[in-house]
Amino acid sequence: MTAAATKPAFSPKDDVTELALRDVAHARQPINYSRWLMWAFTLAVTLKFGWMVANNKNFEWHVVGQWFTADSILRGLSVSLGLTVVAMVIGVVIGLLLAIARMSDSKLFVMLSSLYIWFFRGTPLLVQLIFWYNMSTLFPQVTIGIPFGPTLASWNTNDLITPLTAAIAGLALNEAAYMAEIIRGGLLSVDPGQIETTQAFGMTRARALRRIIIPQAMKSIIPPTGNQLISMIKATSLVSVIAMGDLLYSVQAVYNRTFEIIPMLMVAVLWYLLVTSILNVGQSAIERYYSRGDKGRTVATAKPAPEAEAGMAVNLGDAR
Amino acid sequence: MNAQTISQAEPLVKARNVHKSFGDNEVLKGIDLDVMPGETVVILGPSGSGKSTFLRCINHLEAMNRGSIQVGNEQIGYELRGKHLRKLSARAIARQRRQIGMVFQQFNLYPHLTVLQNIIEAPVGIHGESRQAAEAYAMTLLQRVGLKEKADAYPRQLSGGQQQRVAIARALAIKPKLILFDEPTSALDPELVGEVLATMKDLAEQGLTMVVVTHEIGFAKEAADRVVFMDGGYIVEQGPPDEILVNPQHPRTRAFLSRVI
Numbered sequence: 001m002t003a004a005a006t007k008p009a010f011s012p013k014d015d016v017t018e019l020a021l022r023d024v025a026h027a028r029q030p031i032n033y034s035r036w037l038m039w040a041f042t043l044a045v046t047l048k049f050g051w052m053v054a055n056n057k058n059f060e061w062h063v064v065g066q067w068f069t070a071d072s073i074l075r076g077l078s079v080s081l082g083l084t085v086v087a088m089v090i091g092v093v094i095g096l097l098l099a100i101a102r103m104s105d106s107k108l109f110v111m112l113s114s115l116y117i118w119f120f121r122g123t124p125l126l127v128q129l130i131f132w133y134n135m136s137t138l139f140p141q142v143t144i145g146i147p148f149g150p151t152l153a154s155w156n157t158n159d160l161i162t163p164l165t166a167a168i169a170g171l172a173l174n175e176a177a178y179m180a181e182i183i184r185g186g187l188l189s190v191d192p193g194q195i196e197t198t199q200a201f202g203m204t205r206a207r208a209l210r211r212i213i214i215p216q217a218m219k220s221i222i223p224p225t226g227n228q229l230i231s232m233i234k235a236t237s238l239v240s241v242i243a244m245g246d247l248l249y250s251v252q253a254v255y256n257r258t259f260e261i262i263p264m265l266m267v268a269v270l271w272y273l274l275v276t277s278i279l280n281v282g283q284s285a286i287e288r289y290y291s292r293g294d295k296g297r298t299v300a301t302a303k304p305a306p307e308a309e310a311g312m313a314v315n316l317g318d319a320r
Numbered sequence: 321m322n323a324q325t326i327s328q329a330e331p332l333v334k335a336r337n338v339h340k341s342f343g344d345n346e347v348l349k350g351i352d353l354d355v356m357p358g359e360t361v362v363i364l365g366p367s368g369s370g371k372s373t374f375l376r377c378i379n380h381l382e383a384m385n386r387g388s389i390q391v392g393n394e395q396i397g398y399e400l401r402g403k404h405l406r407k408l409s410a411r412a413i414a415r416q417r418r419q420i421g422m423v424f425q426q427f428n429l430y431p432h433l434t435v436l437q438n439i440i441e442a443p444v445g446i447h448g449e450s451r452q453a454a455e456a457y458a459m460t461l462l463q464r465v466g467l468k469e470k471a472d473a474y475p476r477q478l479s480g481g482q483q484q485r486v487a488i489a490r491a492l493a494i495k496p497k498l499i500l501f502d503e504p505t506s507a508l509d510p511e512l513v514g515e516v517l518a519t520m521k522d523l524a525e526q527g528l529t530m531v532v533v534t535h536e537i538g539f540a541k542e543a544a545d546r547v548v549f550m551d552g553g554y555i556v557e558q559g560p561p562d563e564i565l566v567n568p569q570h571p572r573t574r575a576f577l578s579r580v581i
C-alpha cells in the first residue's frame with residue numbers, strides 16, 4: 001500500500017519516506033540458499049528414483065496397466081473396502097461400549113471389559129481369524145438358551161460361519177479391543193470439570209456422553225482411529241488365508257496363473273496407497289471439524305479482519 | 321426482602337449437622353444452615369475451611385457422611401420412604417438437580433459449543449423447552465449480562481470475565497430456584513472481577529436465591545443479605561454483613577477480615 005507513505009509525520013523528526021520503507025508489511029523473505037539446495041537435491045533424487053522405477057523392465061508396467069482395473073481386481077478391492085468399513089463400524093461400536101463399561105463404577109463391567117481387551121489384544125489376529133473359520137470343529141452347534149436350562153434356538157455352526165462372517169467377526173472383534181482403549185483414552189482426556197458440570201445441570205450420563213463428553217474426546221480419538229482404519233485396510237489382506245476374495249487374494253489368484261508376481265503386487269500396492277491417501281484427506285477434514293472452538297480455528301475469529309481493515313481505511317482517509 | 325417475610329417463610333435450603341470427611345481428614349464437622357427464598361448468602365472463610373465442599377454437598381456433587389440437606393421438599397441424592405432413607409439412582413438424582421444452577425470457578429463452559437448453544441443445552445435437552453423459546457430467552461439473558469453480540473462466539477474466543485458472565489446466563493437459563501457460586505471471580509484478572517460481581521449483584525437485587533462462596537468482601541458488603549463465616553469445618557458466626565464485616569464477634573473472624581481487607 002503506497003497510501004502509508006502519505007501518512008503525516010507523527011513527530012517532526014520522523015523521516016516519512018524511510019518509515020514507509022521500514023514498514024514490516026512490505027518485508028521480503030530472507031534468501032535461504034541452503035533450503036533451495038535441499039529442495040533441489042531432494043527433487044533430483046526423487047526424479048532419478050522415479051525414472052529408475054518407471055524404466056525398470058522387471059516392473060513390467062504394461063502388465064500393471066493391463067490388470068489395474070480388471071474386473072477380478074476391482075471385485076477384490078470392493079471386498080477389502082467393504083470388509084474394512086463393516087469391521088471398523090462394528091469395532092467402533094463395540095469398542096465404545098467396552099470403553100464405557102471399563103470406566104463405569106460396576107466392578108463386573110470393568111472386569112468383563114478388561115478380560116475382553118486382554119484376550120483380543122493378546123492373541124495374533126491371524127490366529128483369531130483361523131479360529132473363527134474353524135469354529136465348527138470346536139462348537140458344532142450354536143444354541144441360545146438359559147445356561148444349564150432349556151434351549152430356545154439352535155443352529156449348525158457350519159451354516160453360520162462362512163468365510164465372510166468369519167472374516168467380519170475376526171476383524172471386528174479384534175478391532176473393538178483396540179478401539180476400546182483409544183476411546184477410553186479420549187474420554188479420560190476430557191476435563192473432569194466438564195463432567196461435573198453436566199452432573200450439576202442434571203444431565204443423564206448417556207446424554208452427557210453424547211452431547212458433551214464424546215464430542216470433546218473426539219479430538220484425541222480421531223488421529224489414532226485414522227491409524228487403525230489404515231491398519232485395518234491392510235489387515236484385511238490376512239483374510240486371504242480363509243479363502244476370502246479380498247484385493248490381495250485376487251492378485252495372488254492372477255500371479256499363481258501367470259507368474260507375473262511383481263507387477264501384480266504393484267497393482268495391489270498402488271490401490272492400497274490410493275485408498276489410504278483418500279483416507280488421509282478425510283481424516284484431516286474430520287479433525288478440523290472437531291477442533292472448532294479452538295483458538296484461532298474458526299470462522300468467527302476470521303471475521304474481525306475485514307473490520308480492522310475497514311477501520312484502517314477510514315483512518316487513512318482522515319489523514320488525507 | 322425484609323426480615324419479616326424471611327422469618328415467616330420456609331427455608332429453601334435446610335442443612336442440618338452436615339459432616340464430610342475425605343479419608344481421615346474431616347472437612348465439615350457439623351454445619352447447620354438455613355437459606356430463605358430470595359436470600360443471598362455469602363460464605364467467607366480461609367482457604368481449606370470447607371466452603372467449596374459444603375457448597376458441593378448442597379447439590380450432591382459431593383456425598384456427605386452424616387446429617388441432611390434439603391432443598392425445597394427434596395433431599396438431593398436420597399428419598400425418605402416411610403421410615404427408611406434410600407439412596408437414589410443416578411438418573412433420579414439428575415432429575416432432582418435440575419432446579420439448581422451452579423457457577424464454577426473455572427467457568428466450565430462447553431468449549432465445542434457456541435455461547436448460545438451453551439445456554440440452551442439444558443433448557444432444550446433436559447427441560448424439554450422448544451428451541452425457539454429457549455433461544456429467545458437465551459438472548460434476553462445475554463443482553464442482561466451484556467454479551468448479546470457474542471451469541472455465536474466460542475468460549476475460547478472470550479475473555480475470562482465474559483466467559484463467567486456466559487456461565488451465569490447458562491445457570492439462569494434453567495430458571496433455577498437456587499444458584500450456587502463457587503468462587504466465581506477467583507480465576508479472573510483483577511480488572512475483570514468487577515463486571516462479574518456487578519452481574520451477580522444484579523441477580524441478588526432481583527430476588528434470586530443465591531449461595532456464594534467468595535473472597536470478595538466488597539461483594540459481601542453490598543449484595544449479601546447474610547454473611548456466613550466458616551473456619552475449620554464449622555460455621556463460626558453469621559449475620560447481616562454490616563454486623564459481621566464491621567463488628568465481628570469471634571476472634572477468628574476478626575483475624576480473617578484483618579488479613580483480607
Ligand SMILES: Nc1ncnc2c1ncn2[C@@H]1O[C@H](COP(=O)(O)OP(=O)(O)OP(=O)(O)O)[C@@H](O)[C@H]1O
Pocket residue numbers: 342345347365366367368369370371372373374
Ligand atoms: N476431592 C477431595 N479429596 C480429598 N480432599 C479434599 C477433596 N476436596 C477437598 N479436600 C480437602 O478438603 C479441605 C477443604 O477443601 P475446600 O475445597 O472445601 O476448601 P475451601 O474452603 O473451598 O478452600 P478455598 O478457599 O481454597 O477454595 C481441604 O483440606 C482439601 O484438601
Ligand SMILES: [Mg+2]
Pocket residue numbers: 371372373503
Ligand atoms: Mg474452594
